[in-house]
Structure formats: structure tokens, C-alpha cells
Amino acid sequence: MSAWKLGIIGGSGLYALDGLENLREERVTTPWGQPSAPLVHATLKGVELVFLSRHDLGHKIPPSDINYRANIDALKRAGVTDVLSLSACGSLREDLPPGAFMVVDQYVDRTFAREKSFFGTGCVAHVSMARPVCSRLSAMAGAAARAAGVETVADRGTYLAMEGPQFSTKAESHLYRAWGMDVIGMTNMPEAKLAREAELPYASVAMVTDYDCWRDDLAEVNVTDVLAILKSNVVRAQELVRHMTSAMAGAKREPCPDGIETVLDFALITAPEARDPGLLARLDAVAGRVLSN
Ligand SMILES: CSC[C@H]1O[C@H](OP(=O)(O)O)[C@H](O)[C@@H]1O
Ligand SMILES: Nc1ncnc2[nH]cnc12
Numbered sequence: 664m665s666a667w668k669l670g671i672i673g674g675s676g677l678y679a680l681d682g683l684e685n686l687r688e689e690r691v692t693t694p695w696g697q698p699s700a701p702l703v704h705a706t707l708k709g710v711e712l713v714f715l716s717r718h719d720l721g722h723k724i725p726p727s728d729i730n731y732r733a734n735i736d737a738l739k740r741a742g743v744t745d746v747l748s749l750s751a752c753g754s755l756r757e758d759l760p761p762g763a764f765m766v767v768d769q770y771v772d773r774t775f776a777r778e779k780s781f782f783g784t785g786c787v788a789h790v791s792m793a794r795p796v797c798s799r800l801s802a803m804a805g806a807a808a809r810a811a812g813v814e815t816v817a818d819r820g821t822y823l824a825m826e827g828p829q830f831s832t833k834a835e836s837h838l839y840r841a842w843g844m845d846v847i848g849m850t851n852m853p854e855a856k857l858a859r860e861a862e863l864p865y866a867s868v869a870m871v872t873d874y875d876c877w878r879d880d881l882a883e884v885n886v887t888d889v890l891a892i893l894k895s896n897v898v899r900a901q902e903l904v905r906h907m908t909s910a911m912a913g914a915k916r917e918p919c920p921d922g923i924e925t926v927l928d929f930a931l932i933t934a935p936e937a938r939d940p941g942l943l944a945r946l947d948a949v950a951g952r953v954l955s956n
Contacts, residue, residue: 785939797864
């Protein structure tokens with residue numbers, strides 16, 4: 664058994680994983696409230712994984728109501744070493760058609776109605792988000808997407824996170840293209856920021872379902888069309904996960920090459936005597952490594 668323990672956050676259309684072994688469902692709560700769904704502990708190709716459905720079975724939770732803090736805290740408590748996010752997205756680029764997968768390497772966060780940090784009054788921290796994803800996990804995700812037979816795989820690109828739940832106006836869609844954004848979605852922020860605060864290496868595969876609404880020659884994005892494309896994307900995402908765990912089974916896990924597992928060494932600013940014991944207690948999983956002595 665390798666030392667990898669992969670956390671997988673499944674987005675729209677991906678409410679469960681196929682082919683899991685030694686499956687055990689666990690309903691947990693965290694100091695931040697309840698995660699979106701029960702954690703599914705399992706093995707795949709001999710690698711331990713923990714699956715969490717972001718919107719819950721039946722797609723009950725909208726992007727703004729997802730308890731991102733509870734989701735990341737729960738995965739951290741479950742002992743995952745790495746987190747892979749699988750998400751539907753709209754494309755802002757002609758050469759990323761529906762069915763293409765993009766491994767995200769940058770974000771622009773335009774969300775505004777979500778809790779974005781584990782830290783706050785009584786324990787202030789500022790982590791770097793300059794390089795928001797884990798380069799090793801992202802490279803593995805790109806290789807696994809190709810091995811899964813995905814025709815168009817982009818190894819990098821910027822994901823614009825919008826608040827939603829409404830899709831964008833044409834003016835917004837054109838603006839984001841002018842900004843050089845590649846894909847658009849509603850969930851990767853603050854998820855990626857919180858994973859970083861929790862010192863969890865995070866990678867995200869954005870699976871294109873539509874061209875949003877910037878193309879005048881095509882119908883504007885709507886849920887019915889998204890669902891039709893999602894079905895085939897999800898089959899390939901399941902295959903991607905199988906290839907990813909195969910690669911992990913064959914490679915001993917070394918510490919994250921980007922130093923993500925120790926970012927809090929350089930992030931806490933509140934003097935020890937000024938820290939709020941109540942907040943410190945809630946941070947036991949996320950920041951216990953640096954706060955426990
Ligand atoms: C069903 S279309 C809009 C919905 O899909 C994406 O969700 P996820 O990132 O969890 O796959 C998008 O962000 C919206 O929440
Ligand atoms: N066009 C779009 N905008 C935001 N989120 C999406 N998820 C899938 N397609 C999307």
C-alpha cells in the first residue's frame with residue numbers, strides 16, 4: 664500500500680465513484696459545521712481514497728451554500744494527503760470545446776458570498792496563493808486524463824470563479840474572455856484557498872460542458888445542455904480517477920515538491936499571547952501542526 668490517501672471532491676454529475684473496494688460511508692461533523700455529504704472511504708487499485716460529493720446526491724446544494732470549510736476540514740481530519748477536485752465548467756476559449764478537460768493552474772476569484780478562510784479575529788494568517796495548485800498532483804491529473812482517452816486536455820489555464828447561481832451575462836462572458844480567462848465555474852473558490860490554508864496539496868480538473876454565452880452562433884448555456892455533456896464527461900472522469908490511483912499505487916509518496924504541506928510555517932501573524940483559544944480549538948485539524956506546541 665502506498666502512502667497516498669487521495670481526497671476526491673466530485674462536482675456536478677459526479678455524486679459517487681464506480682468500482683470502489685472496501686467501501687465505508689461515514690457521516691461526520693466538523694467545528695465548521697457539516698460537510699456536503701457523508702465521506703466515502705474506500706480503496707481503488709490498492710490506494711486509499713476519500714470521496715466527497717460537493718452538491719450531495721441529487722444535487723441538493725447550490726454553489727453559494729456549500730460549506731467549503733467543513734468539506735476541507737473533514738478531508739483533512741480523514742487524513743487525506745492530496746485533494747483532487749473534479750468540476751464542470753464553461754469554456755471561454757474556442758479551442759476548449761465541450762468534452763475538453765483543463766487542468767487548472769490559476770484562478771481569479773469573483774465570488775463574494777462565502778466564508779473564505781479558516782482564520783480570522785484571534786488567529787490571523789495570510790497564506791500565499793501565488794501558485795494555487797500542486798504541480799505534482801496537477802501533472803498526474805493531466806497524464807491520467809490522457810490515459811483515460813480524453814481527446815483535448817489542456818495542462819494549464821485560468822478558472823474564473825463566479826458566485827452564481829445564475830449564469831453570466833454576455834457582457835460578463837466577453838469581459839472574462841478579454842481578461843484572458845480560460846474557463847468559468849462556481850465552486851473552485853474558496854475551495855482551493857481553504858485547501859491551501861489546511862496545507863493540503865490541491866489540483867482541479869475542469870471538464871467543459873458548454874461555451875457559456877459569448878458565442879452568438881450557439882445557444883447560450885443552459886442546464887439541460889450541460890447535463891447532456893456531463894454524462895460523457897463523468898464516464899471519463901471515473902476513468903481518470905482509476906488511472907490516477909494506478910499511478911499512485913506504483914509510486915511512493917514523497918513530500919509535496921511545492922512545500923504546500925508547510926505553508927503555515929510562514930503565514931501566522933497573530934502573537935501567541937493574542938490568540939483566541941476558541942478559534943484555536945476549531946483550528947485543531949487545519950493548523951494543529953503549527954498550533955499544538
Ligand atoms: C450544473 S451547471 C453549474 C454548476 O456546475 C458546476 O459545479 P461543479 O463545479 O461542482 O462541477 C458549476 O461550478 C456550477 O456549480
Ligand atoms: N457556463 C458556466 N458558467 C458557470 N458555471 C458553469 N458550470 C458549467 N458551465 C458553466
